[in-house]
Amino acid sequence: MxxxxxxxxxxxxxxxxxxxxxxxxxxxxxxxxxxxxxxxxxxxxxxxxxxxxxxxxxxxxxxxxxxxxxxxxxxxGPVQSVLLLSKYPVEELENKTILVSSQTHTSAALLKVLLAELWKVSPDFVTGDATSQLESGNEFDAILAIGDEALNLRYHPSFPHRVDLGESWRELTGLxxxxxxxxxxxxxxxxxxxxxxxxxxxxxxxxxxxxxxxxxxxxxxxxxxxxxxxxxxxxxxxxxxxxxxxxxxxxxxxxxxxxxxxxxxxxxxxxxxxx
The missing domain is CATH 3.40.190.10 (Periplasmic binding protein-like II)
Structure with a gap:
């Protein structure tokens, strides 16, 4: 079969x-x-x-x-392909807007856990494709990028703050x-x-x-x-x-x-x- x-x-x-x-x-x-x-x-x-x-x-x-x-x-530890790319330090994302990749469920949930448990901030979320949104000129305070897209966008000049969610999880739990x-x-x-x-x-x-x-x-x-x-x-x-x-x-x-x-x-x- x-x-x-x-x-x-x-x-x-x-x-x-x-x-x-x-x-x-x-x-x-x-x-x-x-x-x-x-x-x-x-x-x-x-x-x-x-x-x-x-x-x-x-x-x-x-x-x-x-x-x-x-x-x-x-x-x-660092995974390199699940990144929060931000214009601000993560501790300053209160009430800011994060674009979350529509391709992910686990990484989006992990980000929400880290924001609540590690960084103690409550931003707003919108869902969409990061690459196409950036090419269209749309502005966001931060982007959650995963997979090959994260590898391609990780040095994007608009987002000087790069946080690896795998490393942040290890910081929170040691696991x-x-x-x-x-x-x-x-x-x-x-x-x-x-x-x-x-x-x-x-x-x-x-x-x-x-x-x-x-x-x-x-x-x-x-x-x-x-x-x-x-x-x-x-x-x-x-x-x-x-x-x-x-x-x-x-x-x-x-x-x-x-x-x-x-x-x-x-x-x-x-x-x-x-x-």
Missing amino acids: SLRLGKISYLNVLPIYRPIENGLIDHDFEIVSGPPSELNKLMDAGELDISAASSIEYARHPEKYLLVPNIAIGSR PFIFGVWIAQRSSFEENPSATVEGCKKLVEARLWGEENIRDICLLASESSCLNQTEMCSYFDGLVYEFGEQELKGLTEFCRYLKRNGLLEKIPPMDFLSL
Whole structure:
């Protein structure tokens, strides 16, 4: 049975999807690409069997999903691709306006947690595409940029203050932050458990391949990016693809903060697929 596999359309998942898409790992996936927000919607609608997804998507609908073990995407400090770009120091953003990327759910929630818990300010939010808004001449006090857009905009001259949300989370908690997880539909697992388990094993296999060949991935990624090979390697060095004990603590702590700030009704159980 072909499994519908969701792929985030960002560079940060290249180490995992490169061996799958190039046939280095045998599989039976039908791959669907899109930004995190779109994959979240497809998973919520039951239109994908397994997918990379925003951490908050799992947290909001744990009854629908099972976490895939041993694979996630996060950071243990600076992540470089989730940035608050601001005209002012973050402590001066009270009642200012922040443009939040429409492509993200988890990073937007993380920003709200950090604003409330770390910086103690309450700005206003609007949602939109940062690149197109800037090209149109629209002005904002700050921008939350994620993924490839953050890498491209991080030295924008209009925003002298750059805050890395991965580093700010570590400042607040001392823990890794998990921006994305891989999740399987509970219904897909119930209908065909062997195929679902096998598909998840392929993802973990791909993760291990990517980690072993990360320097080749850096070179490949730099060929079509604004980052050179050294900068690209620095970027990938800051990412975490493991889902170990500390990463689980970080995700659980994030859920606690979400609930405390009214962004989540209850803390979800962390239910993993058994591989």
